Amino acid sequence: AQTVTQSQPEMSVQEAETVTLSCTYDTSESDYYLFWYKQPPSRQMILVIRQEAYKQQNATENRFSVNFQKAAKSFSLKISDSQLGDAAMYFCAYRSVNEKLTFGTGTRLTIIP
């Protein structure tokens, strides 16, 4: 079974600074998808960014970008110009074709004003 590891249970960053959340995964597949989900306090979990493994270019969504290192099986999330609204639990997730989503254990991000 695939595993997803988030080694940072908690992170904090000053407002307007940049922070990187780490994620590694274990798989023998060559074709798969990777996701970062955000869960704000007492609110719904939402998709932040998605990366297809066959794409070499790193995905970017406004202030959110990823560093996808396929050979190293690493998928980190970079948040630039951090804002108070970025405070949340962030979950990394993996999915290969025809399989279920596997989530990491999450990283709680605190934004320091």
Add this chain to the structure above:
Amino acid sequence: DVKVTQSSRYLVKRTGEKVFLECVQDMDHENMFWYRQDPGLGLRLIYFSYDVKMKEKGDIPEGYSVSREKKERFSLILESASTNQTSMYLCASSSGLAGVGTGELFFGEGSRLTVL
């Protein structure tokens, strides 16, 4: 926008009670999921369904059952609640055939269940 609605945000039940958690989605999604979220463990899949009256076990199905009589509704049932089922329960849905597509999930707000 996709909306996934979970009927109860907070529930408190007694050990041995039967518990129903209801989830409704309004985007005609084929796939629906029930997850359990616990600190330090992330999200773990309990059951999922890719069609009406179809269900598949996830990673931790023991102690749970599900029902999907209509496409928009997916219910999680705890036949006899136990204290170790105290948790946050998240419902999610996605479009497309099971296992096909980008796999984006749309989540409800969660149901926090406490079993005393």
